[in-house]
Amino acid sequence: MNTKISTLSRLLGAAIGTMFFVGSPASAGQVNTGYFGNVAIEGYDTVAYFTDGKAVRGSDKFAYEWLGASWQFSSDEHRKLFEADPISYAPQFGGLCAEGMAYKEMTVNIEPEAWQIIDGKLYITAGARFGEDMKAIAPEAEANWPGVEALLSQ
Numbered sequence: 001m002n003t004k005i006s007t008l009s010r011l012l013g014a015a016i017g018t019m020f021f022v023g024s025p026a027s028a029g030q031v032n033t034g035y036f037g038n039v040a041i042e043g044y045d046t047v048a049y050f051t052d053g054k055a056v057r058g059s060d061k062f063a064y065e066w067l068g069a070s071w072q073f074s075s076d077e078h079r080k081l082f083e084a085d086p087i088s089y090a091p092q093f094g095g096l097c098a099e100g101m102a103y104k105e106m107t108v109n110i111e112p113e114a115w116q117i118i119d120g121k122l123y124i125t126a127g128a129r130f131g132e133d134m135k136a137i138a139p140e141a142e143a144n145w146p147g148v149e150a151l152l153s154q
Contacts, residue, residue, distance in 0.1 A: 030152045031069040032095035032108055040069045041124065044112040046089045047078035049122050055113040066090075091115075091122040093145050094152075098123035102137035104144050106151075 031040050040046070048056035058072025062079045065071075066086050073079040082089050093101045100107030111127035116134045123134055123141070 030094040030149065031067045031090075032093075032110065033069050034108060034110075038068070038070055040066075040071045041091060041095055042110065042112050043072045045074040045078055046071060046091060046122065047081050048074055049115055049117060050089060051078065051081070055115060088120075089122070091124045093141065093148070095124060096148075097126040098134060098141050099125040099137065101141035101144050101148065103140075104148075106148055 033039060034042055043058050043060075045056045045058040048054065048058075056074045058074050058078075060070070060072055062073040062076055063070045064073070064079050064083055066082075071082060071086075073082065092098060095110065097105075097107035097110050107126055109126050110124050112124060114127035115122060115124045117123070118135055118138050121138075123138060125134065
């Protein structure tokens with residue numbers, strides 16, 4: 001019974017999660033814009049994770065459109081850094097929960113203040129398990145991403 005529920009939950013999660021992704025070329029990936037609006041990372045400044053070492057709310061005053069989503073920044077300088085090299089600053093898995101990805105689950109819900117940079121890549125989770133655990137499961141999440149990305153690109 002648990003296996004059936006788990007499978008149904010994953011399929012339902014994939015169907016629901018797909019509705020909240022912005023379509024883009026498969027090579028570029030997808031962007032998690034959550035349940036409402038079209039804003040990546042719930043409006044947090046993705047550059048600030050790298051430059052300030054903390055989660056910082058962005059502003060629509062410093063917004064930039066990329067892959068069909070609005071990315072918000074806390075300053076014009078951060079917006080320009082992102083514009084010059086968005087791939088370097090964008091979160092892994094299109095902003096889906098990195099922990100969920102490690103378990104082959106597509107979780108749209110994230111907690112932008114639950115994050116970690118590992119090997120120069122930004123991982124954001126729903127906040128359930130984080131820290132050292134993320135380092136251990138990041139390789140599994142990376143391995144699972146191509147299959148999920150292909151599903152989203154259909």
